[in-house]
Amino acid sequence: MFEVRSRRNKILLQLVATAFVLPYLFPLIVMVSGSLAGHGWKNYADVIQVPGFFRFFLNSAIIAAGVIVLVYGVTMLAAYGFAKLHIRGREVYFWMLLACLTLPEVVLLTPLFTTTQQVGLYDTYWSVILPLAALQVPFAVLLTRNFIKGLPDEMFEAARVDGANSMRGFLYLVIPLTKPIAAAVLIFTLIGAWNNYLMPLVFLQSQEMQTITLVPQFFIGQFSNDQTRILAAAVLTAIPEVIAYLCLQGLFERGLSAGAIK
Amino acid sequence: MTETMARKGDTSKQAAGGRMPRPRRLQAPGLPWILPALILSVGLIYYCILYTVDISTLNWDGASPDPESVGLANYARIGRDPVFWKAVTHTVIFFVVTFSVQTVLGVLFAVLMHSKIKLAIVYKVIVFVPVVLAPAIMAPVFRQMYAADGQFNWVLEHIGLGFLAQPWIGQDSTALAVIMAITIWQWTGLTFVLYHAAMSQIDQSMLEAARIDGAGNIRTLVSIIWPSVRGTTVALAILGAIGALKTFDVPWLVTVAGPNNATQFLGTYIYQMTIQLAHVGYGAALSIILLLLALTMAIILQLVGREKKGLR
Numbered sequence: 229m230f231e232v233r234s235r236r237n238k239i240l241l242q243l244v245a246t247a248f249v250l251p252y253l254f255p256l257i258v259m260v261s262g263s264l265a266g267h268g269w270k271n272y273a274d275v276i277q278v279p280g281f282f283r284f285f286l287n288s289a290i291i292a293a294g295v296i297v298l299v300y301g302v303t304m305l306a307a308y309g310f311a312k313l314h315i316r317g318r319e320v321y322f323w324m325l326l327a328c329l330t331l332p333e334v335v336l337l338t339p340l341f342t343t344t345q346q347v348g349l350y351d352t353y354w355s356v357i358l359p360l361a362a363l364q365v366p367f368a369v370l371l372t373r374n375f376i377k378g379l380p381d382e383m384f385e386a387a388r389v390d391g392a393n394s395m396r397g398f399l400y401l402v403i404p405l406t407k408p409i410a411a412a413v414l415i416f417t418l419i420g421a422w423n424n425y426l427m428p429l430v431f432l433q434s435q436e437m438q439t440i441t442l443v444p445q446f447f448i449g450q451f452s453n454d455q456t457r458i459l460a461a462a463v464l465t466a467i468p469e470v471i472a473y474l475c476l477q478g479l480f481e482r483g484l485s486a487g488a489i490k
Numbered sequence: 491m492t493e494t495m496a497r498k499g500d501t502s503k504q505a506a507g508g509r510m511p512r513p514r515r516l517q518a519p520g521l522p523w524i525l526p527a528l529i530l531s532v533g534l535i536y537y538c539i540l541y542t543v544d545i546s547t548l549n550w551d552g553a554s555p556d557p558e559s560v561g562l563a564n565y566a567r568i569g570r571d572p573v574f575w576k577a578v579t580h581t582v583i584f585f586v587v588t589f590s591v592q593t594v595l596g597v598l599f600a601v602l603m604h605s606k607i608k609l610a611i612v613y614k615v616i617v618f619v620p621v622v623l624a625p626a627i628m629a630p631v632f633r634q635m636y637a638a639d640g641q642f643n644w645v646l647e648h649i650g651l652g653f654l655a656q657p658w659i660g661q662d663s664t665a666l667a668v669i670m671a672i673t674i675w676q677w678t679g680l681t682f683v684l685y686h687a688a689m690s691q692i693d694q695s696m697l698e699a700a701r702i703d704g705a706g707n708i709r710t711l712v713s714i715i716w717p718s719v720r721g722t723t724v725a726l727a728i729l730g731a732i733g734a735l736k737t738f739d740v741p742w743l744v745t746v747a748g749p750n751n752a753t754q755f756l757g758t759y760i761y762q763m764t765i766q767l768a769h770v771g772y773g774a775a776l777s778i779i780l781l782l783l784a785l786t787m788a789i790i791l792q793l794v795g796r797e798k799k800g801l802r
Binding site for chain 2: 230244249255259262301305313315327329343363425455472480484
């Protein structure tokens with residue numbers, strides 16, 4: 229975009245870029261160096277030895293997996309229905325779904341709190357999986373429906389002429405052809421579920437149910453505000469996300485960008 | 491985006507009607523297919539909204555079996571509640587500042603990374619990593635960094651700005667700025683990636699023509715690049731506005747909405763009212779107002795975006 233010819237200007241541009249990028253690196257440096265302050269690597273050992281530390285990861289993984297499976301399943305079915313099948317009053321249903329996009333999750337707290345307690349789902353994985361999936365589905369459907377709409381009608385008609393019912397059309401056309409968009413849906417659902425803080429905070433009371441986003445406050449209690457170990461715990465909880473991103477850079481950027489445009 | 495889709499839907503319907511009278515039977519009924527999504531999403535969310543509307547007319551602590559109905563009194567109380575108005579003001583400031591700064595930085599990074607600089611991939615990773623990290627996990631880092639004896643003041647002292655050092659999160663006047671800085675740190679990566687993608691779509695020959703006509707770097711940026719990415723800007727504005735209304739994690743975990751409500755947002759206020767103070771009825775009324783604000787915002791920005799597109 230910017231054209232710089234002279235050597236001096238090239239160096240200048242590089243310096244400007246570096247100066248703007250450094251502040252983004254700074255909190256990460258603070259986090260890592262802070263976690264090594266005092267006892268050095270022993271901070272990490274202390275954190276890992278806390279009983280139940282890996283339980284947080286397991287819980288987050290279970291919840292994220294549950295949300296992903298649920299979102300993927302209902303999204304694929306609905307997107308296919310909205311894009312290629314006949315539904316009377318289709319746009320009405322669709323706008324009802326889209327209106328959910330604006331919903332701030334804090335609105336769900338009281339009703340879900342009362343209801344989950346009544347039906348015995350409080351403090352179970354479902355009390356977090358269901359609302360998180362409900363909040364992710366509208367956008368996932370919007371994206372996937374647009375994608376499926378772009379697939380040629382003739383293909384589906386040809387399949388029908390050859391005797392395939394809509395179920396077969398779904399299994400043999402929609403599922404394989406939507407892989408690119410499914411990857412995007414998967415990534416933003418994963419990040420949304422893995423990073424969510426409010427739902428586990430309110431709906432998961434017992435220690436052995438809690439997720440990684442509740443780790444900092446757990447360790448504030450555990451180590452009575454010993455900052456170095458709290459930061460060591462933060463680094464350990466951040467590592468899986470950073471590694472996942474570094475391995476799947478393009479997918480993460482596409483997925484989160486897709487998840488961003490509403 | 492949504493509105494172009496709706497339009498597409500209309501035309502395809504017309505085309506189907508006009509071109510060839512396709513027998514309906516061929517299109518299998520789709521209702522069973524969309525039903526699971528409707529039950530999960532629409533069912534759960536609308537149920538919660540209606541439930542909240544119901545609670546919002548009660549004077550309820552969340553536990554008593556027989557709450558007193560107070561009609562619209564909770565809503566009347568919102569209008570007179572100074573903390574509510576504080577939270578609204580913070581939301582507006584928060585949106586305007588974070589959106590403007592992120593847009594400037596996002597465009598800047600996108601242009602720089604398109605300009606053949608060295609180490610572009612490393613820079614991109616550094617700016618994007620915050621998007622992936624949970625605010626809840628980063629909160630302790632920021633609490634320490636912006637504390638009176640934190641690393642931010644340390645840096646200020648070492649670059650000769652020591653006179654600026656202050657307890658950033660401990661005082662009313664700067665706490666909101668910290669919350670905004672953290673949010674900008676977190677989301678610039680996304681803004682940047684979106685602009686980066688949008689800029690790849692710009693016709694290179696147009697840029698070359700501008701250069702031959704003598705346009706410099708700044709002129710090209712203002713007159714060609716910036717107008718070409720307007721769609722992205724509108725989308726980010728909608729996202730930012732709704733995001734501002736949903737703000738919860740960062741002010742709650744870094745400053746606990748304080749000091750003196752200096753970082754109070756609607757999300758944190760509803761949480762305090764409902765969970766901590768057990769004013770569940772009032773919290774529900776606040777929730778409904780928040781929901782209406784978010785819906786109104788989405789509709790207004792959608793219309794503004796559409797108008798701009800129509801003019802071009």
